[in-house]
Amino acid sequence: MKKLLNLKILAILIFTSNILLGQNINFIEANYNNPKQYVIQELTVSGLQFLDPNQILSISGFAVGDTITVPSEDLSFLVKKLWLNRAFSKVELRYTKIEDDKIWMEIYLQENPRLSKWEFTGSLGTKISKGNKTDLVEKLKLRRGLEVSDFMVENSKRLIRMYYADKGFLNVEVSTMQHADTIVKNATILTFVITKNPKVKIKNLNFNGNNDISNKKLRKSMKKTKRKSLFRSGKYIQEKYDEDLDNIITYYNKKGYRDAKIVSDTIYALDNKYINVDINIEEGKQYFVRNITWVGNSVLHEEHLNATLGFKKGDIYDKSTLNKMLFDDDLSVQTQYNDMGYMFFYLDPVEVNIEGDSIDLEMRMIEYNQARFNRIAINGNNKTDEEVVRRELYTKPGELFSKTAIVESIRRLGTSGYFNPEAFNKPEGISVIPDRANSTVDLAYNLEEVSNDQLELSGGWGSGMFVGSIGVTFNNFAMSRIFKKGAWRPVPSGEGQTLSLRGQSNGTYYNTFSLSFMDPWFGKKKPNTFTFSTYFAHESNASYWFGDSDQWMSVLGISVGLGKRLKWPDNNFMLRGDLSYQRYTLHKWSSYFTFSNGASNNLSLGLTLSRISIDQQFYPRQGSEFSIGLQFTPPYSLLGSDKDYSTISDAERYKWIEYHKWTLRFATYTSLSSDRKLVLHTKTKFGVLGYYNKDWGYSPFEGYILGGDGMSGYTRYGQEVVGLRGYENNSLSPIDKKSGVNVANIYSKFTVEMRYPIILEPSSSIYALAFFEAGNSWSEIRNFNPFSLKRSVGVGLRLYLPIVGILGIDWGYGLDKVKDNDGAGGGKFHFSIGTIID
Numbered sequence: 143m144k145k146l147l148n149l150k151i152l153a154i155l156i157f158t159s160n161i162l163l164g165q166n167i168n169f170i171e172a173n174y175n176n177p178k179q180y181v182i183q184e185l186t187v188s189g190l191q192f193l194d195p196n197q198i199l200s201i202s203g204f205a206v207g208d209t210i211t212v213p214s215e216d217l218s219f220l221v222k223k224l225w226l227n228r229a230f231s232k233v234e235l236r237y238t239k240i241e242d243d244k245i246w247m248e249i250y251l252q253e254n255p256r257l258s259k260w261e262f263t264g265s266l267g268t269k270i271s272k273g274n275k276t277d278l279v280e281k282l283k284l285r286r287g288l289e290v291s292d293f294m295v296e297n298s299k300r301l302i303r304m305y306y307a308d309k310g311f312l313n314v315e316v317s318t319m320q321h322a323d324t325i326v327k328n329a330t331i332l333t334f335v336i337t338k339n340p341k342v343k344i345k346n347l348n349f350n351g352n353n354d355i356s357n358k359k360l361r362k363s364m365k366k367t368k369r370k371s372l373f374r375s376g377k378y379i380q381e382k383y384d385e386d387l388d389n390i391i392t393y394y395n396k397k398g399y400r401d402a403k404i405v406s407d408t409i410y411a412l413d414n415k416y417i418n419v420d421i422n423i424e425e426g427k428q429y430f431v432r433n434i435t436w437v438g439n440s441v442l443h444e445e446h447l448n449a450t451l452g453f454k455k456g457d458i459y460d461k462s463t464l465n466k467m468l469f470d471d472d473l474s475v476q477t478q479y480n481d482m483g484y485m486f487f488y489l490d491p492v493e494v495n496i497e498g499d500s501i502d503l504e505m506r507m508i509e510y511n512q513a514r515f516n517r518i519a520i521n522g523n524n525k526t527d528e529e530v531v532r533r534e535l536y537t538k539p540g541e542l543f544s545k546t547a548i549v550e551s552i553r554r555l556g557t558s559g560y561f562n563p564e565a566f567n568k569p570e571g572i573s574v575i576p577d578r579a580n581s582t583v584d585l586a587y588n589l590e591e592v593s594n595d596q597l598e599l600s601g602g603w604g605s606g607m608f609v610g611s612i613g614v615t616f617n618n619f620a621m622s623r624i625f626k627k628g629a630w631r632p633v634p635s636g637e638g639q640t641l642s643l644r645g646q647s648n649g650t651y652y653n654t655f656s657l658s659f660m661d662p663w664f665g666k667k668k669p670n671t672f673t674f675s676t677y678f679a680h681e682s683n684a685s686y687w688f689g690d691s692d693q694w695m696s697v698l699g700i701s702v703g704l705g706k707r708l709k710w711p712d713n714n715f716m717l718r719g720d721l722s723y724q725r726y727t728l729h730k731w732s733s734y735f736t737f738s739n740g741a742s743n744n745l746s747l748g749l750t751l752s753r754i755s756i757d758q759q760f761y762p763r764q765g766s767e768f769s770i771g772l773q774f775t776p777p778y779s780l781l782g783s784d785k786d787y788s789t790i791s792d793a794e795r796y797k798w799i800e801y802h803k804w805t806l807r808f809a810t811y812t813s814l815s816s817d818r819k820l821v822l823h824t825k826t827k828f829g830v831l832g833y834y835n836k837d838w839g840y841s842p843f844e845g846y847i848l849g850g851d852g853m854s855g856y857t858r859y860g861q862e863v864v865g866l867r868g869y870e871n872n873s874l875s876p877i878d879k880k881s882g883v884n885v886a887n888i889y890s891k892f893t894v895e896m897r898y899p900i901i902l903e904p905s906s907s908i909y910a911l912a913f914f915e916a917g918n919s920w921s922e923i924r925n926f927n928p929f930s931l932k933r934s935v936g937v938g939l940r941l942y943l944p945i946v947g948i949l950g951i952d953w954g955y956g957l958d959k960v961k962d963n964d965g966a967g968g969g970k971f972h973f974s975i976g977t978i979i980d
Contacts (some may be wrong), residue, residue: 180245220774257288258329310377312342345416351423363393398458401426430457432500438507483512483542513543516582522589558757563758565590592904593944613644654679671705699724700954720748728905740793748773762811774802779835801841825893846886848919851972868934868954873966891917907942950974
């Protein structure tokens, strides 16, 4: 049986309360007046499960053969040092044997328990969501086997309080319970009991010392810290509050108060729900610009630099705008120099003289030598050919350095669809490696490929029927490798081409099949786009899923297009031409047309001028989309024909369809928040179908269908389907009362959306939106009224899955009544698969 050495000096210390008494021998009764010395014959460590005993021996400071004195400060220091390690719940110095002046010693240690399980529970009505639990585990860095010490527990409680404080819960109470794990030795189950208590709201934001700037303006300058009101939550979040204190000073700086500062701020509780915030400000003097001089500039003249800066004598000394125009704006002085190759350009605005309320500025510049791009590395393109990446880059080895070229290259790669655009927002997204000695810059584009091939399996209800769809789209196809051995994995890929196959069916009643191909760099030398598409559709009066009928209509179409990226006005413009042919064949088909037997041919040429400058495809934060298009056929009725159209049949009249069709589309994307998450999206669409000969009239196969989700289940012929949420599908198109045929030949539509992302990851992306829409359609241009619009409001979600594409759900409320269709408006749900409701 082991005997214990009682060291009286250790008993004096609180942390040695676990040392046990042993043999009743004389030296145990010793005190500092009668110390005794022993030579250590053996020194061991016991009780450990996880730590290395040799490590404990090394830090003890004792070894076999050493002489120790009992009692002594050396032994006291050893125990204290082990306790301060915070790794042990028990520390004991023992001896197993004593002979004369020899002692056999043992250091007994009981380690702190290890964490085996953890739980977060709420009390007093507090609910801890699954998402909160996940966030807390990550924030606390909990893991199995973690040592559970007093420090660890208190620090975890502190982090939990901080987590909820950021959400507006300033009075969070956290306690813990520990239970020994009956399965794992020396392990504990740790439970955090959380009481959030009511959120703390800001009752008043008070300012003192602001003589020149009103309280109202200062409160407005605080972007995210607001008083409780009908439209404001009034949450107090420390991080946002700190940012808003900086925003106050930024606002003062914009007004010329360069010396403004916050002297102090006080936050005090009114009760358990409300707090007051008092902010004491020292405004200082308002300053104005007097003289601006430039030193060191040889490339750009002073007149040009002053025009860029936009300041003149007597203007308010706005430091924020000054720094923006010097360094941050797309047209700033620094950007202009960077775009001319001056990567190492240096600029320091110095206040050289302050007299009264006037400031003289001296812009001290060092232009240095122009730098050139050297090595351009591409990383992470495991599937996409390097050639496909490099052709989108505006940074070429040997060319002058350009900041704008880098930004445009990133935008092009982000909108290609092959790479995760969010990865470029990370520090590691692009590496810029300057070499001042050689005046060169190396670049590395660190790409994160995404799977953008899509499989469509969907169904839709439209025109009183259910239509199933199946399709596959390969967005990084390689046509040149079709016959290459080993390229089918599962399809040849890497050249950035798009191949799409799609079919729709409602049994024997309706079937359509389509194939399309697009090469964005046709010929591989220039950004010239080539497209080819063909489709076939057949509709009959048979029952939906089986049967046959001699009443049917079929459509065969083929289209070939060429597009060219323009350099003027800028390289975001594209001019595109499409040559299309459709043949409509009717057999005893009395629905929707004024004739039931015959064939109509549609040979048309389409021209489109477009400009796209968005930063990515799924969730654009900036940029715009613009297009104006014209599709037209030859004017057959005007080509020397003397026919009396009142005497010929409609089948003969429409043997060759003639029309001209104009479209205009414009969309913008604007970030409204500093983190670039909240985005305002606006969109305008306009279309008009015209004719050459009033006796000939409108084409029966063109026109527009307006209303609903814009999908309609299927399209019978060449009409363009336009969605307008909050109304039934096809409910906003005028119908000819005699024939029952849709006669919408002109339409306009306006959309405003507020978007906010929930998650933006390569595996899935989701954003929420709120919208306002207005639009209408008319049968004749003379009936067009831009103020007679059907309005709607609503909310929605968009989900992007690489294998499926875009899934959308919207709830819209149509605000206006529709003539002869009382149920067209009101609350409506809309679903979309594979596209965005447009």
